[in-house]
Amino acid sequence: MKFRDLSELAGRNLREAVLRNTLTTLGIAVGVASLVAMLSLGVGLQELVGRRLERSGLFDSVLVRPRTGFGNQGQPRMLGSGGGPGPGGAPIAATPRPLDEAARLQLAHLPNVVEVYPEFRFTGDLRLGPGGHLAQIASLPASASGNDAFESMKGHFFSSPTAREIILQLDLAQELAALQQLPPADLIGKEVVVRYAGRQPLEPETSDPAARDTAARDTSNGRRPNQELASPEDAALGFSIVSSQVPLHVVGIVDAEAVTSGGGGFGRAGAYVPVAVAQQLAVVQGNDMSEIVRDSTTGSRAEHYANLTVRVNHPSGIPALEAAVKDMGYTAFSLQDVTRSLTRVFAILDLLLGIFGSLALAVASLGIINTLVMAILERRREIGVLKALGASNGDIRQLFFTEAGVMGLAGGVAGVALGWGIGRVIQLATTIYLRRQAIPAENIWSVPWWLVAGAIGFSVVVSLVAGMYPATRAAQLDPVEALRYE
Amino acid sequence: MESHPYTKPRGVGPVTTELTPGAEPTAAQPPIEPGGRDGAAIRIQNLARHYKMGSATIRAVDGISLEVHSGDFVAVLGASGSGKSSLLNLLAGLDHPTSGSVFVLGRELGAMTPIELSRHRNGTIGMVFQSFNLLPRMTVMENVELPLRIAEVPRAERPQRVREALERVGLAARLTHRPGELSGGEQQRVAIARALVNRPRILLADEPTGNLDSATGEEILRLISSINKPVASAAPGVPGVNVAAAHATTATTVVMVTHERALAERYANRIVTMADGRIARQERTANPAPTAEAIAEKGVPS
Ligand SMILES: Nc1ncnc2c1ncn2[C@@H]1O[C@H](COP(=O)(O)OP(=O)(O)OP(=O)(O)O)[C@@H](O)[C@H]1O
Numbered sequence: 001m002k003f004r005d006l007s008e009l010a011g012r013n014l015r016e017a018v019l020r021n022t023l024t025t026l027g028i029a030v031g032v033a034s035l036v037a038m039l040s041l042g043v044g045l046q047e048l049v050g051r052r053l054e055r056s057g058l059f060d061s062v063l064v065r066p067r068t069g070f071g072n073q074g075q076p077r078m079l080g081s082g083g084g085p086g087p088g089g090a091p092i093a094a095t096p097r098p099l100d101e102a103a104r105l106q107l108a109h110l111p112n113v114v115e116v117y118p119e120f121r122f123t124g125d126l127r128l129g130p131g132g133h134l135a136q137i138a139s140l141p142a143s144a145s146g147n148d149a150f151e152s153m154k155g156h157f158f159s160s161p162t163a164r165e166i167i168l169q170l171d172l173a174q175e176l177a178a179l180q181q182l183p184p185a186d187l188i189g190k191e192v193v194v195r196y197a198g199r200q201p202l203e204p205e206t207s208d209p210a211a212r213d214t215a216a217r218d219t220s221n222g223r224r225p226n227q228e229l230a231s232p233e234d235a236a237l238g239f240s241i242v243s244s245q246v247p248l249h250v251v252g253i254v255d256a257e258a259v260t261s262g263g264g265g266f267g268r269a270g271a272y273v274p275v276a277v278a279q280q281l282a283v284v285q286g287n288d289m290s291e292i293v294r295d296s297t298t299g300s301r302a303e304h305y306a307n308l309t310v311r312v313n314h315p316s317g318i319p320a321l322e323a324a325v326k327d328m329g330y331t332a333f334s335l336q337d338v339t340r341s342l343t344r345v346f347a348i349l350d351l352l353l354g355i356f357g358s359l360a361l362a363v364a365s366l367g368i369i370n371t372l373v374m375a376i377l378e379r380r381r382e383i384g385v386l387k388a389l390g391a392s393n394g395d396i397r398q399l400f401f402t403e404a405g406v407m408g409l410a411g412g413v414a415g416v417a418l419g420w421g422i423g424r425v426i427q428l429a430t431t432i433y434l435r436r437q438a439i440p441a442e443n444i445w446s447v448p449w450w451l452v453a454g455a456i457g458f459s460v461v462v463s464l465v466a467g468m469y470p471a472t473r474a475a476q477l478d479p480v481e482a483l484r485y486e
Numbered sequence: 487m488e489s490h491p492y493t494k495p496r497g498v499g500p501v502t503t504e505l506t507p508g509a510e511p512t513a514a515q516p517p518i519e520p521g522g523r524d525g526a527a528i529r530i531q532n533l534a535r536h537y538k539m540g541s542a543t544i545r546a547v548d549g550i551s552l553e554v555h556s557g558d559f560v561a562v563l564g565a566s567g568s569g570k571s572s573l574l575n576l577l578a579g580l581d582h583p584t585s586g587s588v589f590v591l592g593r594e595l596g597a598m599t600p601i602e603l604s605r606h607r608n609g610t611i612g613m614v615f616q617s618f619n620l621l622p623r624m625t626v627m628e629n630v631e632l633p634l635r636i637a638e639v640p641r642a643e644r645p646q647r648v649r650e651a652l653e654r655v656g657l658a659a660r661l662t663h664r665p666g667e668l669s670g671g672e673q674q675r676v677a678i679a680r681a682l683v684n685r686p687r688i689l690l691a692d693e694p695t696g697n698l699d700s701a702t703g704e705e706i707l708r709l710i711s712s713i714n715k716p717v718a719s720a721a722p723g724v725p726g727v728n729v730a731a732a733h734a735t736t737a738t739t740v741v742m743v744t745h746e747r748a749l750a751e752r753y754a755n756r757i758v759t760m761a762d763g764r765i766a767r768q769e770r771t772a773n774p775a776p777t778a779e780a781i782a783e784k785g786v787p788s
């Protein structure tokens with residue numbers, strides 16, 4: 001028989017026992033719905049985590065440090081023990097290439113690179129009125145505004161990448177405000193003075209041009225060196241360490257567990273300033289000292305970065321970037337290995353959710369077998385008549401297969417719709433729950449097209465497999481028995 | 487029950503030889519030879535069908551040899567349980583013999599593949615049952631269309647074929663009715679239309695009048711007879727016999743099981759009486775047997 005005739009006959013047969021076939025189809029629909037709901041949840045959670053990680057800036061960035069023979073300076077602060085391409089016995093004699101402005105430009109011109117920024121981290125004394133408070137201050141690139149931590153901050157992010165502004169961590173703000181007997185939120189808009197150890201370049205004739213530029217900038221920015229540590233040794237350093245201070249506007253208060261400030265750091269600091277501002281401050285950095293020692297052997301002297309964070313437009317660009325960075329003579333580190341195992345975890349989660357979802361479909365397939373076996377008993381005579389009229393066993397088998405397939409298709413389509421509905425309800429409930437907990441709502445639900453097509457296809461396949469036994473039984477029915485007059 | 491226009495009412499009593507208008511009167515009634523002959527529609531040789539019921543063996547058909555000529559109208563009589571239905575099922579290829587063979591139009595059913603057997607049932611054979619066996623949820627038209635669907639006849643041809651078949655049984659006006667809305671006789675006529683729609687060479691009927699009153703049964707037999715000898719029995723000048731009659735000019739061999747000897751004598755040209763799975767008696771009635779000329783004229787199936 002032609003497929004069109006088969007499907008017409010199958011449709012007619014399905015309509016004849018409307019209630020039973022509808023219930024069976026509904027059973028399949030519920031099975032498919034549970035599968036879709038489970039997998040959508042898995043996919044949704046995976047996308048949620050993926051989004052979070054991407055926004056954290058940890059997975060699309062490579063941390064670049066100069067190769068060094070000094071201790072474990074090259075190791076990233078977080079996860080320092082495993083991933084960092086440490087010195088591993090590299091001879092000290094092979095002078096490592098310093099991370100200077102030229103290197104920064106070169107990195108910025110690598111393919112897919114979005115941003116290259118250094119991280120500055122230093123201890124400063126924050127003063128508001130008479131009281132002062134020591135705090136760790138970290139620099140933040142403009143891109144950090146997309147960080148989760150700043151979603152729920154009070155006030156706002158830096159108004160520009162060069163604005164002389166500061167964002168306080170909540171506990172620091174509370175302590176500062178307590179000194180003034182103010183609520184912490186009132187600090188926003190106030191000015192704090194930050195005192196820190198700054199580099200003061202030596203006289204032009206003894207310092208190199210880069211240092212002189214820095215000095216000019218510093219002066220124009222109103223930094224007032226008030227104590228010079230001038231000594232004969234300064235000449236060898238190229239700069240002297242001076243106590244410096246700068247007034248900064250408090251623009252926001254953030255309550256973050258972790259903020260990505262670059263430099264491989266994923267910890268928190270007491271306060272944050274824009275990268276450009278931190279750079280202008282000419283803060284004494286940890287690497288300054290080691291470079292002094294190195295420079296004294298090479299004779300060169302310039303402003304160097306302790307680290308640079310290179311961000312690409314997509315995590316997929318990381319391996320190539322890492323290779324390029326290593327070629328340039330620096331160490332490169334990224335958290336891609338961590339994401340890789342995370343992907344595996346989600347694959348297993350999806351598999352488990354899929355298995356649970358499929359259980360309901362397996363039960364539903366028993367419904368198909370039951371319904372079709374019942375139909376054989378009821379339609380014995382009809383099957384006999386069809387055979388007497390010349391229908392082959394294959395025709396009868398295909399007829400029952402088509403009926404199973406139609407139920408599977410209808411159940412699949414209805415199930416996807418139902419599953420989508422269940423997902424919407426779960427999403428709504430989660431949103432309401434998260435709102436109650438004062439957590440911003442999250443999309444934990446995702447129904448990609450492959451899931452829709454896959455669920456319907458799976459439903460049809462499962463139904464056909466379930467229809468195999470009844471179809472074979474119907475095909476093997478003895479027409480003489482079936483037609484015997486009762 | 488009105489009589490429909492395609493069968494000529496035949497009087498009870500002495501049967502006169504009716505010939506095709508063009509046929510020579512002298513060529514009537516050649517003797518039926520027991521041996522093989524051209525024009526044998528069905529040849530049965532030592533056919534047996536035994537059912538094993540535990541230790542007992544039921545010999546439903548127990549060694550039958552029979553030849554049915556093209557254009558024959560054979561009535562099978564016999565007591566209940568004598569194996570009539572079993573024999574018919576073997577001819578239809580619905581059942582397989584325990585031993586012996588059946589040749590239909592020269593081909594042995596036992597040598598056919600299952601697919602060939604289903605084509606045999608679909609195209610060569612038309613079956614009519616005592617209980618009509620129409621599919622109750624389908625309309626008259628859909629019931630008659632079923633063999634065309636199975637034969638994969640193009641959709642465009644089907645309505646015309648269905649209408650022709652229904653015109654032949656006088657039910658062209660009841661296309662969209664369901665079997666439940668028809669009388670028993672009308673249902674049997676639909677079943678006959680369904681059996682004829684693929685223009686089979688052989689019509690197998692198992693007690694087609696068993697569920698009908700005698701007047702209606704008579705009517706059904708007249709219809710079957712008209713299918714058996716369409717031109718001869720179609721009254722000349724009856725209006726409306728055109729397309730249907732044109733398609734009906736090929737003689738259809740009929741093997742009909744019945745309990746009613748009177749009907750058999752009136753319409754069949756041969757009567758086979760069965761008892762305990764064997765042929766107990768063979769006789770010829772006064773009705774005309776198909777002539778060689780008539781067969782030649784109507785086209786002998788190859
Ligand atoms: N499937 C079967 N299994 C066992 N015995 C069977 C089977 N089919 C038929 N028989 C037996 O074979 C014998 C012949 O049956 P069959 O139906 O051919 O008789 P019949 O002549 O058609 O009778 P009726 O006039 O009552 O229809 C019976 O004794 C019947 O019981």
Ligand SMILES: [Mg+2]
Pocket residue numbers: 570571572692
């Ligand atoms: Mg019988």
